[in-house]
Every structure is written in C-alpha cells, then in structure tokens.
Amino acid sequence: MVQFKVNGNEMRYDGDPDMPLLWYLREDAGLKGTKFGCGIAQCGACTVHFNGKAVRSCVVPMAVVDGAEITTIEGLAAGDDLDPVQKAWIEIDAPQCGYCQTGQIMATAALLASNPDPNDKDIDRALTNICRCGAYYRIRKAIHRAAEIKREG
C-alpha cells in the first residue's frame, strides 16, 4: 500500500507496484491531461511534478510514489486562475494538435520554478519534450512570455 498526494488530495494505492504512475493517473485517478507518447522517458508527454520536480511519469513505478506530492496539469492552476505558463501558452497560441502541450507546460513550469528567467540555452537544456507538430518556435516564445508574466506577478 502506498500513500501519496495528487494535486493536494490524499491517495492510496495497493495494486501492481510495477504500474507506471502515468497509468495510475490516467486510468485510476481519471486525470487524462497527462499523456502517453512513448513509455520510455523520451518524449515528455507524460510530464508531471514529483515533489516539485518534473518527471516522466511513464517510467515512475507506483512502488516509489509513497509519500510523494504529485502535481498534474489539472492541478497546476490555482482554481480558475491559470498558471502563468498556461496564460502565456494561450496568449502565444502555442498548440497545434495539442497532444504534447500539457507535458511541455509542466516541464516549463518546473523550469521557471528553479530559473525564473531562462535564456535560450537554458531552455534548450531543460525542455527535451518532443512536439511532433513542431510548434517549437511558439513554445520558445511562450516560455519567455511565461517568465515575464510570472515576474510581473
């Protein structure tokens, strides 16, 4: 039995300890904003925050989530007030098909938490999520804009 928090809610799980967190979130907790893209930590579509750090939930077995605080895209905004990253994403209109974007947003939110004003090099290093639609030009713009919105408070 593991106990942990998802978006502030207490959760318990006593199923298969090998099951990746991704599938718990999607199928047990019904939080489908976290996406499946590769299952091997390559694409970042499944990015969530694990004790504040961006992790790829497709390779995090349930066995290790005991005591963790997990935040998913559904828990990123404070109620109706969207996170600066989400606001910037809307303003720049970054998504195309949209499938990768929740992962991109979670990775960006984690980056900005540790580096409030990333330059292009920092972004290149931190954001390794794949966008098959190639929305990178706008994603980069949206990251810079999110940093700005966050600084403006």
Added chain:
Amino acid sequence: MIAETPLGYARSLKNSGNGFLGDIGPYLRIEPDNTVILGAPAPEIGTGMHTSLPMLIAEEIGADFDTVAVRQMPIKLKRAPDGRYSWAYGVQGGGGSFTLRRNWSPVRRLAAVTRTVLMKAASEALDAPVTQLRAENNFVIDEASGRRISFSDIAALASASPFPEIADEDDIPLKEPSGFTLIGQWRRSKGVEDVVTGRAVFGIDAEMPGMLHAVIARCPYFDGDVLSVDDSEAREVAGVKHIVKLDKPAHPGQPYLAAGVAVVATKFWAAEKARRLLNIEWSKGRGAGESSEQIMAVLEERQQQPGFNLVKDGDGAEALARATAIHEAVYELPILTHATMEPMNCIAHWKGESIVLKAPCHNAGSVVGAVARVTGLDMDAIHLESTRTGGSFGRRLYADWAAEAAILSKQLNAPVKLVWTREDDMASDIYRPPSRHRLRAGLDSDGAISAWSHSAAVATRDEESVDQVDRMQNTIWADNFPRRLVEHFEIDAHHETWMTLNGPWRAPMPAQQAFVVESFINELAEKTGADPLEFRLKLLGEPRDLPYEHWGGPTYNTGRWAGVLKKAAAAAGWGRKVKRRHGRGIAGYFTFGSYCALVVDVEVSKNRDIRVTRVVAAADAGRVVNPNGFRAQLEGGIMDGLSTALRLKIDIEDGRAVQSNFHNYQVMRIADAPPVIETHMIEGGDNVHGTGEIGLPPVAPALCAALYQATGKRIRKLPVGDQLKA
C-alpha cells in the same frame, strides 16, 4: 436546440417536407443564449480547422466569432435505394490540404441560408424591410430605427413558423470578399484553453461504459504470421480477461492487418504487462531477408534498364547529345514513419446489428470502410464519433487500428479500447516508401536547361494496384516541375514490389520531389555559374499558367511561384555575403495548389555539428482565412522538414523495421529547432488552400544548399545524419 439549419435544407425540404431536421450537410444551431454552434464536417487534427471554419460562419452570418462554438459532427453514411452510399451529413474528413478549400463555399452558404431565414423573420418582427437590416454580433439591427433583435429571439420566432421557401440556395448571394471583416484577421485557436488545462479529450482519453483495454502483439515481420503462442505466463497477470489470436486477413489490401495476439484486460497496464510475457514464435513471410539497403541496390539495378515512360516531351536523347554540358546526380530518400504524437487508438462497441466507434480520426470514410470490411456490417450500421486528434501527417488516412478494435469487440461482444504503443506504431506503420532518383540535364551555351531526364524508382507494397502511374503516385507525377519549362523533358519510372507497407506521408509527392528537383536546380545553377535565385526566375520565365493535371491543379502559375521566391529572398537578405562556415540556401515548391519558398541559414561548427539559425518563408496559398493558423502551419511544416531531413529514417532489416521508439527515431527537440522562423504571406489568388503541407517540401533542398555553402559537401541522400562528418 431551437433552430437548426442543415446545409441543403432547401433540397431536403423538397424531399422530406421538413426543413428543420434535414439530414444533409453540416449544421448550424442558434442556442437560446444567442451563441452559434457549427457542426464541423472535419476533425481537428492540429491544422486549425475548428478555428477557420467557425470564422467562415461568423463572417457570413454576422456573428461574434467568440460566440461560435464547434462540435464535431456525428459521422454516418446512408444508403440510397440503388445501394450506393453517401455521407449522411456532408462530406467528412480531411487530407491533401483540401479540407478548407472543400468547405469554403458550402460552409459559407450554410451561414448565408441561415442569415436569409433570420433576416426574413427579423423583418417581420421589427416591421422593417430586409434591405434596411444588417446583422452584427449576433443581432439583427434596423438601420433606420436602431432597434435590434438577437439571433436567438429571431430563431425562436422563425422556428414557430414554417421554413421560408428558398427555391435554390445557390442563388443566395455570399458576402463579397471586399466586405470581409473577419476573414483574413488573426484569430486565436478555438479550444486552446482546453488544451493547456488538460481538459481537451483526445481519442486516447475517451471512454465507453464497461470498456475493456486491449493491446496487440503484432507480427513484426511485414507479411509474417503467428506460428505458435505460449500465453501461460501472460494469463497469470491480474486483470487479464482474454487472449485472442488474430489471424492474418485473407483479403489482400486495405485494411492492412498484421497477424498477432491480442491481450484484453481491465486496464491498459495489465494488458501491456501481460503482452510482454507472451512467448510467440513468428514466421517471416514473403518479406524475409528484405532490407532497405538491399532495396536501394535493387532500385539502382532497375534504373539501368528502361522503365515505364511517365512523360516524354520532345527528344531528350538527341537534346542531350547536342548539349554543351551535361550534369547528372543521384538522390536517395529514406523510409519514414509518421510517429503521430497521439498513438493510434480506437474504442469499438459491437451491438450485434451495428457498431459504435470513438476514435481520433483524420478520414472518417476509411474508418467506416475498413470496419465494414472486417465486420461484414453495412456501412450505414457503423456509427463513428471523432474526437480531437493528436496529429495525423497522413497516418490516420488509414484505419487498420479501427478495424482491429472492431474485430476484437465483435469477437468478445464487449466494448473494447485498443491502444497502440509507440513500439507498435513504428513497427506497423504505413511508411513513406523509399525512392531513388537519377537526374540528367543538358545545358546549352547560355546556361539554360535544354534537356531534363528523370529516372524515378520506388519500392512499394501495392499488391492490389496494377496501374503503373498509380504505383508512382506518392513519389512522382507527370507534370512535375520543370515540365513545360524545359523543351525536352522525360520521366522514366521504375517500381519494385516489396513487403514493407507504404502510404501517404505529409506532402507525399512534393516532399520527395522538392528535394530531388530543387537540389538538382541548385546544382545546375552552380554548374552554370548563376545565382540560384536568378537561375530559377529565368527558368520560370513570364508569369503564366501551366497545366498541372494533379492534386492542386488544373494549373499552376509561374508568376506566383516566382513571387514567393522573390519575397523570401528579399526578406532574408539574399545575395549578402555569409560568414565562414555559415551557409544560406534557397528552394521553392508548388504543393497542392499553393506556393512556398524558403531561405534556410545554417552554421556548421568545426566538429561539423549543424545548427539551423533561421528560416525565412514566403507562401502564397491564395486567400488566407486566419493568418495565425497560416503561420502556425508553416512553422510546423518547416520544423517537420528540418527534423526529417536532418535525422530521420526507418531502416528495414530481414523484413522488419529497425527503429522502434523516439530513442532511435530522433524527432527534433527544441534545442535543434531554429530560434527564428519568419513567415511572409502573399495572397496571390482568390481560392483558399490548406497550409499544413506546403512548408515542408522546400526545406530539405534549401537546407542542403545551405550546408553545401557552409562546407562544400553536397548531400544527395537523406537524412543528412553524420554525412558531413564522414
């Protein structure tokens, strides 16, 4: 629902005597809260269709764009008494950059019909002649008195009385483009809020009550089969309900289905875990021993012999004999996989006499067709709901995944959700076929091209197709540029059959031909000492229409082609000197009715690492509905072009794909994406066109030209990979 206008309602009125719930065409609905709902006849696959179609509606009907919402229309076929099928609610689906163009008139006409009805009712309610009324922001306003009435109030009145007689809805005038106030303006994508909050429902997120989860261990060998299965360990996994052997279909052709073993469980993870415990012995089938390396050698061998003559203008052999100089080059294009971000998936619920499906679609017709074929149901017994779609790039024009879900649901008599993993996706794709091209040109004494001879060879599966032109359709077309610009022009085609499946991949023909033809043009320019831009402009000559009897035709215009080249060149500062180890390349292409030219800037490090520093694009896709979507599609197409040209290929060994996931099929990440993409818009025509494909074709030739300038090395084989380091 208080008023619903189906397109073609005048006709259905005649047929059924019921104008309000006619069953033809996309529909418009005016809600009690004065918002408007468009039943969209095409899915949102990332190309902005659920934004541009509502723009057409809002423009024509006089609604505030923000109040126009989109719902995906139910997808259904109906059968006429003569047994033929047609769409119950208008043509559905997308593809070929044609969706917007196809819907341009019908969707506006739908709004115009609705507006006419609203105006008529408003005229009675406001006691004012229609000529004195104007529609704006979901209200009809009496210009004389300033009184106004909301669409929803009018709709309530209108629905109380019979629909007015409209003899022929084609007679209702559409708004003149000069009066457009919304079309052509920047508009944010509809639904972006749902995407960034995770609320958007893709197929993989959809559910049906009581559904089971399935994965399939497909035979990795194209054309292989299951020899034996040991599922004893897999059956032990908690949650596993069924293990089903799937036979290789007896029918040839589509849907192409692999033999395999399905694991069906209460959860995805249980099914996946159990699948990994299956012990299956496979046979390799007719593809045994086939490899991508060997197929290229076969194609080369074929090209030593005369092939099938796709086109022959003039007398190439004689012209070549007379030429001052001859230049020859060979280009090779690899196999590509689509790798849509959202893997294939589908929910199917067999109901005995009918089936209900939910899936992320691109082409509803192929889903219905494939499901009918494998279930034996009539097409009108197939009910399909398309969700938002996480990319297609051509992959979802096929419906093998839907057929599999339907087979499982029918066999188990339960709702089944089938999900492909990335490994499944790369192992069992319908790939872009490999091709090899030998080009030979004769140059005359003023450096003009006097003869052009193109030998194109492709390997495809195409078991059903015997038509030679058909077999080449994803690789080369007869009216390929520069046909008719060069007096002696010929294309010799070769085809080899192998077992690797093939189908359209984003800008199927243009993406291959642009690399081949535009690279060769760059080489010829160099050979004659001409600037590659000037060389192209001279070749294109006077602005005129040339025949183009293919998708995007019936003609293309050399002036519009020259126009995008000049625009991109001017914006990029073409002709200025570049620094050492930097390069700048240019290319342009005509794709499915639109023109796009690019200038690509690169920097190559001492270690020969490549950095693309800027891409400047100019495109002429006729009238632009939403400049925001236009630019987004160009940007994405350019990134896809770079990603693919730099690194991507699928190798085949012993009749199966080598690459299996994103670790060895390295789709570009942000670090390799150019930080600057400039997009320039030319509206050189009245037609509207999709822009999802046009940005991609010119990328590879412009990139390779830039790399040549930076390093002196010609890349004639894609992907670029490590060739500069060799």
